[in-house]
Amino acid sequence: MASFSFLNKSGFSASVVLFMLITVASTAQNNILVFQSDFGLKDGAVSAMKGVAMGVSPDLKLFDVTHEIPAYNIWEASYRLVQTAPYWPAGTVFVSVCDPGVGTQRKSVVLLTKSGHYFVTPDNGTLTLVAEQMGIQEVREIDEVNNRRKNSNESYTFHGRDVYAFTGARLASKTITYDQIGPKLPNQIVSIPYTKPSFVNGKVKGTIPILDIQYGNVWTDIDKKLFNQLGIKIGENIKVQVFNSEKKAYEGTVQYVNTFGEVPEGSDVGYFNSLLNFSLGINMANFSEKHGVLSGSNWSIILSK
Amino acid sequence: MASFSFLNKSGFSASVVLFMLITVASTAQNNILVFQSDFGLKDGAVSAMKGVAMGVSPDLKLFDVTHEIPAYNIWEASYRLVQTAPYWPAGTVFVSVCDPGVGTQRKSVVLLTKSGHYFVTPDNGTLTLVAEQMGIQEVREIDEVNNRRKNSNESYTFHGRDVYAFTGARLASKTITYDQIGPKLPNQIVSIPYTKPSFVNGKVKGTIPILDIQYGNVWTDIDKKLFNQLGIKIGENIKVQVFNSEKKAYEGTVQYVNTFGEVPEGSDVGYFNSLLNFSLGINMANFSEKHGVLSGSNWSIILSK
Amino acid sequence: MASFSFLNKSGFSASVVLFMLITVASTAQNNILVFQSDFGLKDGAVSAMKGVAMGVSPDLKLFDVTHEIPAYNIWEASYRLVQTAPYWPAGTVFVSVCDPGVGTQRKSVVLLTKSGHYFVTPDNGTLTLVAEQMGIQEVREIDEVNNRRKNSNESYTFHGRDVYAFTGARLASKTITYDQIGPKLPNQIVSIPYTKPSFVNGKVKGTIPILDIQYGNVWTDIDKKLFNQLGIKIGENIKVQVFNSEKKAYEGTVQYVNTFGEVPEGSDVGYFNSLLNFSLGINMANFSEKHGVLSGSNWSIILSK
Numbered sequence: 063m064a065s066f067s068f069l070n071k072s073g074f075s076a077s078v079v080l081f082m083l084i085t086v087a088s089t090a091q092n093n094i095l096v097f098q099s100d101f102g103l104k105d106g107a108v109s110a111m112k113g114v115a116m117g118v119s120p121d122l123k124l125f126d127v128t129h130e131i132p133a134y135n136i137w138e139a140s141y142r143l144v145q146t147a148p149y150w151p152a153g154t155v156f157v158s159v160c161d162p163g164v165g166t167q168r169k170s171v172v173l174l175t176k177s178g179h180y181f182v183t184p185d186n187g188t189l190t191l192v193a194e195q196m197g198i199q200e201v202r203e204i205d206e207v208n209n210r211r212k213n214s215n216e217s218y219t220f221h222g223r224d225v226y227a228f229t230g231a232r233l234a235s236k237t238i239t240y241d242q243i244g245p246k247l248p249n250q251i252v253s254i255p256y257t258k259p260s261f262v263n264g265k266v267k268g269t270i271p272i273l274d275i276q277y278g279n280v281w282t283d284i285d286k287k288l289f290n291q292l293g294i295k296i297g298e299n300i301k302v303q304v305f306n307s308e309k310k311a312y313e314g315t316v317q318y319v320n321t322f323g324e325v326p327e328g329s330d331v332g333y334f335n336s337l338l339n340f341s342l343g344i345n346m347a348n349f350s351e352k353h354g355v356l357s358g359s360n361w362s363i364i365l366s367k
Numbered sequence: 368m369a370s371f372s373f374l375n376k377s378g379f380s381a382s383v384v385l386f387m388l389i390t391v392a393s394t395a396q397n398n399i400l401v402f403q404s405d406f407g408l409k410d411g412a413v414s415a416m417k418g419v420a421m422g423v424s425p426d427l428k429l430f431d432v433t434h435e436i437p438a439y440n441i442w443e444a445s446y447r448l449v450q451t452a453p454y455w456p457a458g459t460v461f462v463s464v465c466d467p468g469v470g471t472q473r474k475s476v477v478l479l480t481k482s483g484h485y486f487v488t489p490d491n492g493t494l495t496l497v498a499e500q501m502g503i504q505e506v507r508e509i510d511e512v513n514n515r516r517k518n519s520n521e522s523y524t525f526h527g528r529d530v531y532a533f534t535g536a537r538l539a540s541k542t543i544t545y546d547q548i549g550p551k552l553p554n555q556i557v558s559i560p561y562t563k564p565s566f567v568n569g570k571v572k573g574t575i576p577i578l579d580i581q582y583g584n585v586w587t588d589i590d591k592k593l594f595n596q597l598g599i600k601i602g603e604n605i606k607v608q609v610f611n612s613e614k615k616a617y618e619g620t621v622q623y624v625n626t627f628g629e630v631p632e633g634s635d636v637g638y639f640n641s642l643l644n645f646s647l648g649i650n651m652a653n654f655s656e657k658h659g660v661l662s663g664s665n666w667s668i669i670l671s672k
Numbered sequence: 673m674a675s676f677s678f679l680n681k682s683g684f685s686a687s688v689v690l691f692m693l694i695t696v697a698s699t700a701q702n703n704i705l706v707f708q709s710d711f712g713l714k715d716g717a718v719s720a721m722k723g724v725a726m727g728v729s730p731d732l733k734l735f736d737v738t739h740e741i742p743a744y745n746i747w748e749a750s751y752r753l754v755q756t757a758p759y760w761p762a763g764t765v766f767v768s769v770c771d772p773g774v775g776t777q778r779k780s781v782v783l784l785t786k787s788g789h790y791f792v793t794p795d796n797g798t799l800t801l802v803a804e805q806m807g808i809q810e811v812r813e814i815d816e817v818n819n820r821r822k823n824s825n826e827s828y829t830f831h832g833r834d835v836y837a838f839t840g841a842r843l844a845s846k847t848i849t850y851d852q853i854g855p856k857l858p859n860q861i862v863s864i865p866y867t868k869p870s871f872v873n874g875k876v877k878g879t880i881p882i883l884d885i886q887y888g889n890v891w892t893d894i895d896k897k898l899f900n901q902l903g904i905k906i907g908e909n910i911k912v913q914v915f916n917s918e919k920k921a922y923e924g925t926v927q928y929v930n931t932f933g934e935v936p937e938g939s940d941v942g943y944f945n946s947l948l949n950f951s952l953g954i955n956m957a958n959f960s961e962k963h964g965v966l967s968g969s970n971w972s973i974i975l976s977k
Contacts, residue, residue, distance in 0.1 A: 094726055096719070102581040103408075103713075104435040106451035107641075109401070112430055113455035116399055120428070120456070123730070125722055130714040133582055134651060146716035149833065150723035151730070162651060165626025216591075218625040220641035223454065276712040277743055286826075320828040321775025336717075336830035346744060346772060407886040408713075409740040411756035412946075414706070417735055418760035421704055425733070425761070438887055439956060467956060470931025521896075523930040525946035528759065 089178045089199070092153035093119075095234040098127035098142060099159040099222060100134065107220070111157070111227035114211060118228065119235035127156070134162040136187040137254055141272050143181065144191035145337060152178030157230035158188050159222035170204040170225055172233065172243045173251060180240070182230040184221070189251040198249045204229055205244030256359075259284045261291045270304070270361040274335065278348025280304075280355050282363050284340040292367055294318050300332045302342065303364045304355050311361075312353045316342060332365075340365070394483045394504070397458035398424075400539040403432035403447060404464040404527060405440065412525070416462070416532035419516060423533065424540035432461070439467040441492040442559055446577050448486065449496035450642060457483030462535035463493050464527035475509040475530055477538065477548045478556060485545070487535040489526070494556040503554045509534055510549030561664075564589045566596045575609070575666040579640065583653025585609075585660050587668050589645040597672055599623050605637045607647065608669045609660050616666075617658045621647060637670075645670070699788045699809070702763035703729075705844040708737035708752060709769040709832060710745065717830070721767070721837035724821060728838065729845035737766070744772040746797040747864055751882050753791065754801035755947060762788030767840035768798050769832035780814040780835055782843065782853045783861060790850070792840040794831070799861040808859045814839055815854030866969075869894045871901045880914070880971040884945065888958025890914075890965050892973050894950040902977050904928050910942045912952065913974045914965050921971075922963045926952060942975075950975070 095115055101107040112124050127146050131139045139160035147156060161168075161184045173181040173189050176197030181189060182204075206225060209232065214224035232238045259268035259282070268284040294300055296318055304312040316330040322345040325331055330349065335341040342349050350356065400420055406412040417429050432451050436444045444465035452461060466473075466489045478486040478494050481502030486494060487509075511530060514537065519529035537543045564573035564587070573589040599605055601623055609617040621637040622630055627650040630636055635654065640646040647654050655661065705725055711717040722734050737756050741749045749770035757766060771778075771794045783791040783799050786807030791799060792814075816835060819842065824834035842848045869878030869892070878894040904910055906928055914922040926940040932955040935941055940959065945951040952959050960966065 092730060094730065096723075100581070103433055104580055106432050106447045107581075109430065109432045109451040110454040110641075113401075113451060113459075116428070116430075116459075117454070117456045120397060120399070123726070124430070125719065125726075125734070127716050127719045128713055142716045146719040146723060149720040149727070151727045154723075154726075163628045166628030216639070216643060217641050219627075219638065223641065275714055276710070276717075322829075323773045323776030333829065334826070336720075336827050336833065338826060405886070408738055409885055411737050411752045412886075414735065414737045414756040415759040415946075418706075418756060418764075421733070421735075421764075422759070422761045425702060425704065429735070468933045471933030521944070521948060522946050524932075524943065528946065 089174060089240070090153050091155060091180070091234050091236055092151055093121055093234055094123050094125065094150065094154045095230055096125045096127060096150060096154060096156045097129070097159075097227070098131065098139065098156065099129045100131040100139065101129050101159070101222070103129050107222070110220075110223045111159075114223055114227045115231035118231035118237060122231060122235050127158075131160050134160065136160050136162070137190075138272065139188045140190045140192070140254065143188070144195055147179050147181075147192055147196065148177065150179065153180075155180040155182065155230050155234035157222075157226045158183040159226055160188060161186065161221060164221050165218040168252075169247075170206065170221065171247065171251070172202050172204060172229070172240070174199045174201075174240060180230075180233060182226050182233070185252045187252050187254040190254045190256075193251045193253065198251070200240070201247040201249060201251060202240065202243040203245055203247050209238070209243065259288055261288055264292075264366060266292055266365045268340070268363050268365075269359070270355070270357040270363055273350050273357045274341070274343075277343065278350040278352075279335070279341050279343040280349050280357070281335055281337075282340045282342075284363070284365065286334055286338055286340075289334075289340050289365070292365060294367055296320060301366045302332065304353075305362045305364075306356070307360045312355050314353070322346070394479060394545070395458050396460060396485070396539050396541055397456055398426055398539055399428050399430065399455065399459045400535055401430045401432060401455060401459060401461045402434070402464075402532070403436065403444065403461065404434045405436035405438050405444065406434050406464070406527070408434050412527070415525075415528045416464075419528055419532045420536035423536035423542060427536060427540050432463075436465050439465065441465050441467070442495075443577065444493045445495045445497070445559065448493070449500055452484050452486075452497055452501065453482065455484065458485075460485040460487065460535050460539035462527075462531045463488040464531055465493060466491070466526060469526050470523040473557075474552075475511065475526065476552065476556070477507050477509060477534070477545070479504045479506075479545060485535075485538060487531050487538070490557045492557050492559040495559045495561075498556050498558065503556070505545070506552040506554060506556060507545065507548040508550050508552050514543070514548065564593055566593055569597075569671060571597060571670045573645070573668050573670075574664070575660070575662040575668055578655050578662045579646070579648075582648065583655040583657075584640070584646050584648040585654050585662070586640055586642075586644055586646045589668070589670065591639055591643055591645075594639075594645050594670070597670060599672055601625060606671045607637065609658075610667045610669075611661070612665045617660050619658070627651070699784060699850070700763050701765060701790070701844050701846055702761055703731055703844055704733050704735065704760065704764045705840055706735045706737060706760060706764060706766045707739070707769075707837070708741065708749060708766065709739045710741040710743050710749065711739050711769070711832070713739050717832070720830075720833045721769075724833055724837045725841035728841035728847060732841060732845055737768075741770050744770065746770050746772070747800075748882065749798045750800045750802070750864065753798070754805055757789050757791075757802055757806065758787065760789065763790075765790040765792065765840050765844035767832075767836045768793040769836055770798060771796065771831060774831050775828040778862075779857075780816065780831065781857065781861070782812050782814060782839070782850070784809045784811075784850060790840075790843060792836050792843070795862045797862050797864040800864045800866075803861045803863065808861070810850070811857040811859060811861060812850065812853040813855050813857050819848070819853065869898055871898055874902075874976060876902055876975045878950070878973050878975075879969070880965070880967040880973055883960050883967045884951070884953075887953065888960040888962075889945070889951050889953040890959050890967070891945055891947075891949055891951045894973070894975065896944055896948055896950075899944075899950050899975070902975060904977055906930060911976045912942065914963075915972045915974075916966070917970045922965050924963070932956070
């Protein structure tokens, strides 16, 4: 497993942002409440949160991003939100609970993005990528005197249920307005620092923020505009070097394709993934496993012609 | 893995019961149907149950507790129900299918609790903890002549789909009344025997009914009232001994905290979990793995000052 | 793991078909949209699809078959659809995305079955079993000029989100009629070839298309009518031979039962599963693990008196 530190880096494509600008940004909540957590699905924690929400309003429609965020991995929580939120209608309320500091002094906030999406979460870095790519319209701190499940004050370890699900449900169902969340904060959130990808001396350098784990594809933070400075066309080869810290982990040549089926099974390819970031894969096989490439702040990639 | 036998023990906090008494107990079904099973999510079994429910009434709202109950583990099914049900509105109907005796003479029942929740399940021990903590208002046996999916009589092994989901959906949608479930039974259910925690000679003795598996925390059955007889205050140390049957599995001292963030990363703590039972954990790490502590009827714990 | 090839074989029971004929076949969409994929639940891919659907119509009700289809396993995708679809109301729209050929020339289609269910999917074999057992009423090719998410043309690798979820949502919500999907195709789909089970010389020969993985039961493609030609009655013994290609993998005698509880724990049994196909199991244990029996095109079974 790659170790994700808070220094992880990323860079998303301009296309995602464009997509959102085209969407009409409405801030009216729409009764849609989407949960994310690092709780897993083996116990009753997610269900308890949904029960609280249905107790607030039976008109809510409840969905999930994922509950398989690795325990305490705030960076991945941040990535999964920005991977999915732009595809939900404006007005949708997200509740994200990856909260290693539960019960401590980290703030509980609701971010309203310029795209009209709401994010209810501890302000611990979870908002890094949605704030950057969807834009900060306003940030409010949750007033836990008014916005906390009744009789839950003795519980210090499950704010997901007692504060976030409860507040998200009240907001999504318009039981409270956004103003009633609590006091307005400055337009900034706790952000995980990371380095942007760059084009230098005819090479593109980026990082590997995350794996497409189900298929073993390797997702970088290099977008199409940056990649295009290499002048490589579909069907041509790309030279790839991957480093784990200073150590070279992989060196090879992959064919630049639109989609996997353009090459025989077992061939290595470079392509743009569903978020329009440069990625490495193998037709019908697992690039990460075959070549020992993982993800995290210490994994970097260099592309050249 | 700890082996869960039917002799497992538990004890829940008075606070959960208090919470439910505060809730207004309404018995009117609310179109909310919540499923639990040991089916897993890799095949189509859960989906078949939900399809049957939507065929009964498209107005139903379908949710889940979990479908990752370990196969045949009735104790854990019982625990997950009581961990979550109190957070759902009164009138909610739960369908729980952990049914190693499917097709045999165990009864199929619907329990209505004093809190106004319904539980549709084989009466095989699954109801142990909800009956005890949420109270038995009434028990009825499912009349399978009227309450069984049409043309399903040749199937002997999937009552979850053919009887429980079908009946739960009809009840939740008010297609049938509670009386139409079938004949009233005495106010008792099949209960898994277990020993209650106790305070003796200045020590509190309890058991470890279950792990908080996602994070590796160890949950006991010792509630706050019992613990407080030790006279230990937040910030002070607790002496802990854990036994696997007669053999000592762990001995150590943990700091009594409200929440993990009060100690440095890696420190062992004792705290009250989201069900307000005494638990052991490590800030940002896995107590169960580090100290080899598991759960089950054979795992006991002794706390002292 | 058994290797599933496209030569896998299966045979379903006449009872499933009967069940569907009894159901009134209505083709009116009912706002129910059911997703299946090989994406897993660890990232945001499934959530992105559901977000797109809710953007099409907030009146949709979204459900799942499973997202744990093994990567690229079209046969299993086909099996899970036919295992579940008959239990959903007519008019339900299924979106199945197991799409190793994404972005290549395989067609994107919507099948309307005689039972009144819709299936939105790449035409790559996924429809094999539902077409055969639920009947082909009509097949249409998705016109991707009209039926594709706006501004998604740069993305070549996630038709699940950009085409299938979008089109399925528009169809289920009656935003478009079935005719507006695109041009009508001949009444045939790409089918994975497989051999039917048979009764020869007093023996029944079949295959093992899939395992009941949660419990380790072994599901064959032998239905009750075929089995009954052996003249074996409940409580009597069945001689079983299992072959992995030409090599004998298991030989034994099992008792023919209606349900597991009829024999002591640990006893091997033969029974008819919830799809009414002959299956092997052990009361409270895992047949597949104990006897080393797996599933796939190379696994065959012979039953005799």
